[in-house]
Amino acid sequence: MKIQENISLKPFNTFGIDVYAKRFVTINSLNDLKSITSKEKNIFLMSGGSNMLLTKDIENLVLQINLKGIVVNDTDNDVVYVTAEAGENWHEFVMWCISQNYGGLENLALIPGNVGTCPIQNIGAYGVEIKDTFHQLEALEIETGKIKTFTNEVCDFGYRNSVFKNELKGKYIIVNVTFKLTKRNHNFNISYGAISSTLKDISKPTLQEIANAVIAIRQSKLPDPREIGNSGSFFKNPVIDLDSFQILQKKYPEIPHYIVSENEIKIPAGWLIEQCGFKGQRFGDAGVHQNQALVLVNYGNASGQEILELAQKIQQKILETYNILLEIEVNII
């Protein structure tokens, strides 16, 4: 294990922000992880770097989690338990599951990031969230060095949320995640508008065909982080109460919305941002993506601070116009 000094983190975060780590180490084994965390408590975790906006240099020791491997536990007729190490690339893992005809993750193709961080924000797309197939995970407790198992219930998953964003924030390092996937009689979820229209001519789509549809839709709307820096949706879609919604709907009858519960209405933040005229706008190298207003982008050399200022400008305008405070989804560092 070699600790390197003054390393640029630009290649390690999908926003492509050029900040520096004072000290940086790549973790290739659980033993290395245990050994380093027994000595160093002030650490900063990097996995796929796909859900963070770095606004400053990192003083703590940066651990780049590179644990690799996939293990299959196939003892049931209909389902299979697949455990992937935290450093496996998420999209490659999804495609591997599809190649084995294991169902459940196909709607989540092409989401940037690694396996180990997907439970933290309960990643989701096109009507599916990680919690739907999540079985359990193992994580190292930084304080004690012990490995603990977390079931689906204990993770307390919500919309882009889990216990690891709340009471257990900063206390654990996820080392592997196990999914319960189907081997046959897959529970396809293809009702999401864009997916059903892409698949309209196929009567019984395969896992691969669903993934292909998801990939095509994502590629048409979302910028590829290898070409334009970004972290996917920058804000959460706000959920407001029915009374507030009805006031808004009177003023803006065309406002798109989804009913979450009797008194909760979700509004697409992308619509609010587009209505306020930000879609496709550019301020230096910081901008709002031209095909999806919920995605902020770095055209090359934007600093984290510049992206954050743009986010605040958007928040301010939407608060003034719609009386809704957009919550930032990406971790601001």
Ligand code: EPU
């Ligand atoms: N819309 C606009 N203008 C835009 C973008 C969206 O008006 O520029 C409106 C439209 O009414 C559209 C609606 O918003 O029908 C929904 O847009 P979209 O289907 O693109 O989904 P989203 O709500 O903007 C969410 C997730 C995405 C996920 C998609 C598909 C959040 C914060 N984002 O976006 O997740 O891929 O649904 O399921 O919930 C991510 O979390 O990084 C992410 C990309």
